Amino acid sequence: MISELKKYEFHKCKDLLYEQGHLEAKAIVHGVNTGRIFVDDTDSPTSGLIWLGNNDGFFFIGNERNEAFNSKLNYFIDTVIIPEARKVGLTWFEGIGNHSKWDETIKKVFENRNLGSWNQRVYTLQRKDYKVNLELTTEVEYNIVKISETLFKNSDKSIKNIDFLRSKILEFWSSPKRFLNDGIGYCVVYENMIVNVCFSSFVVDNVHCIDIETLEEHQGKKLAQKVALTFVENCLADNLVLYWDCMESNKPSIAVAEKIGLRNVFNYKGYDFKFK
Known part of the structure; x- marks a missing residue:
């Protein structure tokens, strides 16, 4: 089952973040910026999905091989994410892996959804x-x-x-x-x-x-x-x-x-x- 964390519980996901990964995901987990987090286990999460508060996409964090989480993603997106996304005018799901190992998992999980992709660059x-x-x-x-x-x-x-x-x-x-x-x-x-x-x-x-x-x-x-x-x-x-x-x-x-x-x-x- 995939469940949503309360904001005061976001700290439970700090160990799921890839240290050299995206600042956006870190900012949500650290409670600086707005967003929502959905995880496999609210007590001790091992995989999660972050929805950026500006509705600019989703980040997959944690263990990319967690079959208990991955097998429920399509149903969760169809029944929870899509209805709520439509309320704010979204018509596309945009997902990013917090580390590159998520790429193959994302392609496999969503292989029946006419999946597209694009490339991003990060500068510091x-x-x-x-x-x-x-x-x-x-x-x-x-x-x-x-x-x-x-x-x-x-x-x-x-x-x-x-x-x-x-x-x-x-x-x-x-x-x-x-x-x-x-x-x-x-x-x-x-x-x-x-x-x-x-x-x-x-x-x-x-x-x-x-x-x-x-x-x-x-x-x-x-x-x-x-x-x-x-x-x-x-x-x-x-x-x-x-x-x-x-x-x-x-x-x-x-x-x-x-x-x-x-x-x-x-x-x-x-x-x-x-x-x-």
Whole structure:
């Protein structure tokens, strides 16, 4: 039987995490970011499934050869995950193994589901490795602003599209306060509109995962590079480690990561199938 853990029980899964694995999974287990965890045994779990709180996928953790868990996954997904996923508008299941041994298990378990796959890259950067010194200029109308409580509240209503910032932060964090306590971020403001955000999406200890988005009509102006560089330099000044996870097919994102000096540390596969 696969059962859901209470948030105060998430610590039981710490030993199931692969040390060199994904920051997103660690952030949920450590209780920093929002998410849900389903396991084979709520008292002493050996395998589990993490549902990221931003609905951006599922991570398989622990023992990939646990037949008691694996044999129940399809039924569990059909009867529990899919009905709840549809309530939040999801039409696809996206699964990732916390370590590469899960790949074969995922392919075997879901062999009858028209399984697709894609490749991801993970980059990191530590202060001792930072050598890039870029001078990026943007049009004077674009201003980089640190994300603060004052900006988030927008009491003077100076930002016309403040919901863009708020919705991005709350995709990953349980509250603005939790983000402001544990994360950092910057945004680009143009004519009283936030047109780019760059912030800590997942955090574990001193490692910060970067999420960055530029509104379509302002893309192509190197805003992502500029704000990411600001984010990186401020993080490194505080001895934080940067973590950047992006699809291999996302060439612009990879270009930004490599341009500002992040180093590719590991790659992995993600798998997906459409809900019936």
